[in-house]
Amino acid sequence: MASIEDIGIDLGSSNVIIAERGKGVIFNEPAVLAVNHTTRNIISMGQEAYQMTGREPTGITVMRPLQKGTIQDFDLLSLMLNYFVMRVVGRQLFNRPRALMSISATSNEIEKRQLILRMLEAGTRRTQLIERPLAAALGANISINEVTGRMVVDIGGATTDIAVISSGEIMARSILDTGGDAFTEALIRYIRLKHNLLIGWRSAEDLKSAIGTVDVQEQNALSLPTAGRNLVSGLPRQADITSQECAEAAEEPLHALIEGLHSVIEHIPAELANDVFDEGILLTGGGARMRSLREVIEREMQIPVHVADQPQEAIALGCAKVLERPGDYTRILGDGRRR
Ligand SMILES: Nc1ncnc2c1ncn2[C@@H]1O[C@H](COP(=O)(O)OP(=O)(O)OP(=O)(O)O)[C@@H](O)[C@H]1O
Ligand SMILES: [Mg+2]
CATH class of the missing domain: 3.90.640.10 (ATPase, substrate binding domain, subdomain 4)
Structure with missing residues (x-):
């Protein structure tokens, strides 16, 4: 296997997407595992496990370790992450890639450390974390360090992450369980x-x-x-x-989504709200691929709406982009472990 550059990872509840610095998306598989629920043996992961959904043999369950924005099964999540990253990185003894990861679930410090450790075991050199809305904006080619407020809405599988960003910071945020x-x-x-x-x-x-x-x-x-x-x-x-x-x-879900957007805009300072009216709303995530969603939100909110070029891949691409010039983003990177 050819040596691999640094990687950006979007650890989502529906899909795990990995992008390589300078190359784009190199891995995209469902975030599921088929597990024997008596022995807890893993039968398969990713695409292969997803194919079994709805036709699982007795004793086997296809499950998602991340659900509704929370970690359902930490052990399975870290095993899956380890396996996927190992497949991408291969056996690289020298020049191990750095990684930047965005996790869609709320996780505590201990869990974050464990996941970073799993990344090291999988063959990466150092892993840092980044907030999902910042990665999504970068992946959609929006520069996040400007003062002008931007509204980024990532519609994933389990959740919709609504954020208003300005000067590289998240000024307002709301995570809906409607994805x-x-x-x-x-x-x-x-x-x-x-x-x-x-x-x-x-x-x-x-x-x-x-x-x-x-x-x-x-x-x-x-x-x-x-x-x-x-x-x-x-x-x-x-x-x-x-x-x-x-x-x-x-x-019904559409109504919940639009209500959520309204509520965030109503609670931000007037200057930021003006920015959002001028700049429009950016949609990312697989859910942004739903037909006519852009048009309907635009009609209902009377605000211009844009969909990222590669909405579902935006977060992974954003992570990979940060790794091109990490020095520009030191402020927004979470802690990581070096080896
Ligand atoms: N072409 C499409 N049309 C409609 N919906 C789509 C399309 N492609 C993907 N989706 C939807 O996108 C969602 C998955 O999006 P994504 O991969 O961004 O989720 P995720 O990042 O894994 O989840 P989360 O961010 O909530 O943890 C699923 O609900 C899926 O049905
Ligand atoms: Mg996501």
Whole structure:
């Protein structure tokens, strides 16, 4: 394996994304493990484990170590991190890469130290941590050291992280537990109630990405045959789900998201609010890929909204970018361990 440059890591609840300094994204896999719940043996991780979702053999559970913005299972999380980073870094005895990581969950100092230690074991030289909104902004090519206030909204799987940044600092922040997953859950609920059809998580995710929209006013109707289990007969059945239905299903989480944005803007000083009105809102995270989300937020809030070029990869790319010129960002980097 060729030697690897420094790496930026976004340790998310849905996906772990790793970007290499100067190269871009080199790793992107679901943050899941398939575990035998009696022996706690790990059967598989990442993409391979995700494929098992909804069709797990008896005794095996596909689980996410990070959920709802908190660490559900620290041991599994650190094992997964170690394994993913080892796969990327390989056996590099010299020139071990530095790493910069953003963790989506609230974690205490002990947990942070443990994760950093796991990174060392996986073959990195030094790991530092960075706040998610700062990394997201950098990954979207926004310079964070200016005084002008910028609003960055990262819509992940479990959470939506709303922040207003100015002079390299987070001036206001609110983390909602409505992320992309809430839209998937709402879609499953909607189809169950309307069609008496119980669809699995992966089918709902596929539906959401393929034809989903959050705009009930959208005209170009698409539809997709979706398989599930009929709740009356108990038998497998298919129904054609339309993009209009996806938009109706999305109403509740969408409302929560917009409420959350309003609430942050209402509580920031007038100068910063003016900046946000001028500069607009930046959307990052996988959830920012939901069709028409940008347009709907713009319409509802009367503020310009931009989506990062690579929304889902923005945080990892931002981390890798800091590593290009770490000297410029010493103030915003968390503590790290050197070896
Ligand atoms: N094309 C798409 N259309 C709609 N939603 C999408 C698309 N691609 C990804 N998503 C959604 O993005 C979410 C995952 O985003 P992301 O990878 O940023 O999460 P994460 O960083 O792992 O989570 P968190 O930041 O909450 O810990 C999921 O809810 C997924 O359904
Ligand atoms: Mg994230």
